[in-house]
Amino acid sequence: MNSTADTTFPLLATLDWRDQQHSRAQLKAQLPRPEINSQTAAEAVQQIIDQVRSEGMAALLALSARFDGVELEHTRVLAAELDRALAELDPLVREALEESIARARKFAAAQIPEDCTVSYANGATVTQRWVPVRRVGLYVPGGLAVYPSSVIMNAVPAQAAGAESLALASPPQKEFGGLPHPTILAAAKLLGITEVHAMGGAQAVAAFAYGIDVPQDPRGGIEPVDVISGPGNVFVATAKRLVKGVVGIDAEAGPTEIAILADAGANPRYIAADMISQAEHDENAAAVLITDSPELSEAVRAELSVQVANTKHTERVQVALSGRQSAIILVKDLAQGIEVCNAYAAEHLEVMTANASEVTAQITAAGAIFVGDYAPVSLGDYCAGSNHVLPTSGTALHASGLNVNTFLKAIQVIDYDQAALDLVAEHVINLSHAEDLPAHGDAVQVRQRK
Numbered sequence: 001m002n003s004t005a006d007t008t009f010p011l012l013a014t015l016d017w018r019d020q021q022h023s024r025a026q027l028k029a030q031l032p033r034p035e036i037n038s039q040t041a042a043e044a045v046q047q048i049i050d051q052v053r054s055e056g057m058a059a060l061l062a063l064s065a066r067f068d069g070v071e072l073e074h075t076r077v078l079a080a081e082l083d084r085a086l087a088e089l090d091p092l093v094r095e096a097l098e099e100s101i102a103r104a105r106k107f108a109a110a111q112i113p114e115d116c117t118v119s120y121a122n123g124a125t126v127t128q129r130w131v132p133v134r135r136v137g138l139y140v141p142g143g144l145a146v147y148p149s150s151v152i153m154n155a156v157p158a159q160a161a162g163a164e165s166l167a168l169a170s171p172p173q174k175e176f177g178g179l180p181h182p183t184i185l186a187a188a189k190l191l192g193i194t195e196v197h198a199m200g201g202a203q204a205v206a207a208f209a210y211g212i213d214v215p216q217d218p219r220g221g222i223e224p225v226d227v228i229s230g231p232g233n234v235f236v237a238t239a240k241r242l243v244k245g246v247v248g249i250d251a252e253a254g255p256t257e258i259a260i261l262a263d264a265g266a267n268p269r270y271i272a273a274d275m276i277s278q279a280e281h282d283e284n285a286a287a288v289l290i291t292d293s294p295e296l297s298e299a300v301r302a303e304l305s306v307q308v309a310n311t312k313h314t315e316r317v318q319v320a321l322s323g324r325q326s327a328i329i330l331v332k333d334l335a336q337g338i339e340v341c342n343a344y345a346a347e348h349l350e351v352m353t354a355n356a357s358e359v360t361a362q363i364t365a366a367g368a369i370f371v372g373d374y375a376p377v378s379l380g381d382y383c384a385g386s387n388h389v390l391p392t393s394g395t396a397l398h399a400s401g402l403n404v405n406t407f408l409k410a411i412q413v414i415d416y417d418q419a420a421l422d423l424v425a426e427h428v429i430n431l432s433h434a435e436d437l438p439a440h441g442d443a444v445q446v447r448q449r450k
Contacts, residue, residue, distance in 0.1 A: 009301040009302075009304040009305045009308070009321075011318055011321050011322035012301065012304065012321050012322065012326060012327065012328060013032075013324075013326070013327045013328070014297065014327065014328045014329075014330060015030075015032070015327050015328070015329045015330065016330045017329060017330060017331055017332075017336070017340070018292075018330050018331060018332040019332070024343065027339070027340065027343045028343050028394070031340075031343060031344050031394075032286065032288055032324055032325050032326060032327045032329075033286070033324070033325055033393065033394070034254070034255050034284045034286060034323065034324070034325035035324065041234050041235055041238045042238050042241075042242070044202075044235070045202040045235055045238045045239045045242060046242060048063065048201070048202040048203050048206060048235075048239070049202060049205075049206040049209075049210075049239065049242060049243070051063070051203075052203050052206035052207055052210065052212075053206065053210050056212045056213060056214070056221075057074070057075070057212050057214050057217075057221065059203065060072075060075055060199055060203055060207060060212065061073070061074075061075075063201070063203045064172055064178075064198070064199065064200075064203075067200070067201060068171055068172050068173075068174065068200065069174050070172040070173075070174050070178040070198075071178070072172060072178050072198060074214075074217065074219050075169075075197040075198050075199045075207075075222070076195075076196075076197060076198075076219040076220070077179060077180070077185065077196040077197065077198055079194065081179055081185060082185050082186075082188060082189040082194070082196065083189065084182075085182040085183070085185035085186040085189060086185075086186040086189040086190065088182065088186075089182070089183065089186040093148075093183065093186075094186070094190070096382070096383070097148060097152065097186075097187055097190055098190065099383060100149065100152050100382055100383050101152055101156065101190060101191065103383060103384070103385035104152055104153065104156040104157075104385060104387070105156055105159075105160065106385060107385040107386065107387075108156050108157045108159075108160035108403070108404050109160055111157070111160070111403050111404040111405070112130075112160060112161070112404055113130050113404075113405065113408070114130075115127060115128060115129050115130060116128050120420070121419075121420050121423055122419070122420065123416060123417035123418075123419050123420040124415075124416045124417070124420030124421075124423070125413075125414075125415045125416075126412060126413070126414050126415075127412070127413040127415070128410050128411070128412055128413075129410070129411045129412075129413055130408045130409070130410055130411075131408065131409050131410075131411055132161045132162035132163045132164070132407055132408055132409075133161075133163055133226035133227050133248070133407050133408070133409060134163065134164055134165060134226055135163065135164070135165040135166075135167070135223060135224070135225045135226050136158045136163045136165070136166050136167070136225055136226065136227050136228075136229065136407060137167050137168075137169065137204075137205075137208030137209075137225035137227070137228040137229070137247075138151070138154040138155055138158070138166060138167065138168045138169070138193075138228075138229055138230050139154075139168075139169050139170075139204060139205065139208075139228060139229070139230030139231070139232055139236060140154065140168060140169070140170040140180075140184055140230055141170070141171070141200070141230070141231060141232045141233065141236070142170060142171035142173060142180070142181065142200055143171070143233065143282075145281065146181045146183055146184065147184070148181075148183045148184055148186070148187035149187075149381060149382050149388065150230060150231065150388070150389070151168065151184060151187040151188055151191065151193075152187060152191065153387045153388050153389050153402060154168075154229050154230045154389060154402065155168070155188075155191045155193060156191070157387065157402060157403055157404045157406060157407060158227075158229070158406075158407045159191070159192075160404050161404045161405075161406075161407035161408050162407075163227075163407050165195075165223070165225075166193050166195065167193075167195040167196075167197065167208065167222065167223075167225065168184075168188050168193050168195065168196045168197070169196075169197045169198075169199050169200065169204040169207070169208065170184045170196070170197075170198070170199075170200065171198070171199070171200025171201065171204075172198035172199070172200070178198060179198055180196065180198055197222065200232075200236075201232075201233075201235050201236060201239075202235045202236060202238065202239035204236075205228060205236060205239035205240055205243060206239060206243065207222050208222065208224070208225045208228050208247070209224065209225070209228065209243035209246050209247045210224060210243075210246070211223055211224035224247070225247060226247060226248060227247060227248040227249070227250070227406065227407055228240060228243070228247050228248070228249050228250070229249070229250035229389065229402060229406060229407075230250070230389065231253035231389060232253065234254075236253075237252040237253055237254065238252075240252055248406075250389065250402050250406050251389075251391055251392075251395065251399055251402075252395075253389070253392055254392040254393040255281070255282060255284035255285050255286060255325070255392065255393075256278055256281045256282075256285045256286070256347060256348075256392065257278065257285065257286035257287070257288070257325070257346055257347045257348065257392055257393075258274060258275060258277075258278040258286070258287050258288070258346065258347070258348045258349075258350065258377055259288045259289075259290060259341060259344055259346035259348070259349050259350070259366075260274060260275070260288070260289050260290065260291075260349075260350040260352060261290045261291070261334075261337050261338070261341050261349065261350070261351050261352070261353060261359065262289065262290070262291045262293070262296060262350075262352040262353060263291065263292060263293055263296070263334060263352075263353040263354060264292075264293035264295060264296055265353070265354055266291075266293075266296055266352040266353065266373075267352070267373060268296060268299035268300045268302070268303045269303050269307075270352070270373055270376070271289060271296075271300050271303070271350075271352065272300050272303035272304045272306075272307050273303075273307060273376075274350060274376050274377060274378075275287035275289065275300075275304065275321070275326075276304070276307055276308060276311055276317050277376070277377060277378050278320075278348065278377060279316070279317040279320035279321050279326070280311065280312070280313045280316060280317050280320075281320075282316065282320070283316055283319040283320050283323065284320065284323065284325065285320040285325075285326075286320070286323075286325035286326055287320065287321060287326045288325075288326060288327055288328075288329060288344065288346070289327075289328045289329065290329045290331060290337045290340050290341060290344075291328070291329075291330065291331070291337070292330070292331050292332060292333050292334060292336070292337060294330060297328050297330060300328070301328075304321070308321070334353060334359065338359065338362050338363065341363055341365075341366070342363060342364050342365045343365075344365075344394065345365035345366060345367075345391075345394045345395070345396035345397045346366050346367065346396065347366075347367040347368075347390045347391060347392045347396065348366075348367060348368055348370065348377040348380070348390065349363060349366040349367075349368070349369045349370065350369075350370045350375070350376070350377065351363070351369060351370070351371050351372070352372065352373060356371050356372045357371060357372075365396050365397045366396050367390030367391045367392070367396045367400075367401050368380055368386055368387075368388075368390055368401060386401075387401050387402045387403060388401075389401060389402035390402070418447065418449070421444065421447060421448075422448060422449070425444050425445070425447075425448055428440070428441060428444045429441035429444060429445060432444075
């Protein structure tokens with residue numbers, strides 16, 4: 001791996017792979033990724049999960065005081081607070097949220113799969129039936145930013161799937177009297193979510209997974225959910241991993257990332273702006289430019305030197321762009337660039353090349369692909385109609401973004417009458433003996449006509 005610095009924006013490394021041949025294993029090993037110590041988090045998170053399971057609501061309140069600096073009497077947000085948040089919401093923000101909801105609902109409705117039935121003979125059918133999970137726990141992070149868009153991205157596909165019960169958790173905020181951010185509450189109200197809890201971190205995940213009983217309180221407890229979805233920090237992601245199996249999870253979200261595949265004709269101003277837009281999330285955010293044009297690389301660095309200085313979260317962006325997870329990767333041609341993209345499996349991949357649609361068709365691993373100059377990642381974050389809860393850290397090699405199927409189960413229904421069973425009875429019996437499980441065959445033989 002060759003690494004060089006640059007005078008225009010020296011914080012961002014350049015990896016020159018133009019004369020290098022990588023095996024798939026070498027390529028994956030050398031890609032820029034953040035360093036995340038999940039082992040330390042796992043020990044702390046397991047303690048929190050155990051505390052919530054043993055102490056219930058008392059643990060949630062104690063952990064809110066410890067981590068959020070907030071003294072609560074209960075996690076449940078009253079309906080009046082949801083009403084007030086929506087009533088006080090900036091009309092322009094409300095209009096934007098409503099447009100985002102409408103677009104997300106249209107896309108989610110198109111994803112709903114149809115049941116299918118296959119007939120093998122008269123009296124022999126196998127059906128796959130799609131059934132929604134009953135209850136979903138939606139997690140919306142707090143911290144450095146406010147994410148009403150994540151309320152939409154989590155809730156809309158769950159509602160489209162037909163989940164009958166939705167509960168939302170978001171960290172309590174000291175500046176808002178222990179409530180989640182009012183824009184989060186307003187978004188929940190717009191979506192018709194009536195159960196909202198002021199709780200964050202690993203303790204929120206534990207509460208959703210195992211439930212909280214509060215029999216003497218009219219506000220009730222927290223009923224266990226079937227699926228937990230939504231992004232969060234390393235502690236939330238670790239908690240989701242530890243409760244997986246008790247409940248379903250959408251994914252273990254890591255730091256956000258953008259990769260941009262660009263050629264000499266790409267606009268460096270757009271590329272710099274898009275790299276900054278992801279780097280402002282947090283200091284572990286990744287921004288990677290993959291290009292076969294050294295000239296474009298230089299132009300992007302020049303733009304970064306200007307735009308980073310002028311952005312609101314300059315320090316945060318500089319840390320993210322100088323981290324080992326961010327880089328410019330120089331490749332010999334677009335074919336090598338596509339190979340790098342498919343190994344990197346970006347959460348967000350922008351394609352800014354000639355014939356961008358044709359190049360996009362060759363991408364086989366990405367959470368979401370943004371094609372051409374006028375589809376920046378921030379469009380997908382808010383108003384494209386797509387979902388912004390996407391696989392990170394290379395998991396797009398095997399995982400998908402949040403969608404309706406996250407909240408559906410496929411149940412197979414086998415319906416055979418006696419005549420249909422008789423047609424395959426001998427095969428079942430022979431296979432049962434081949435596997436040395438003769439009772440399997442006996443269960444068929446006992447049903448045959450004498």
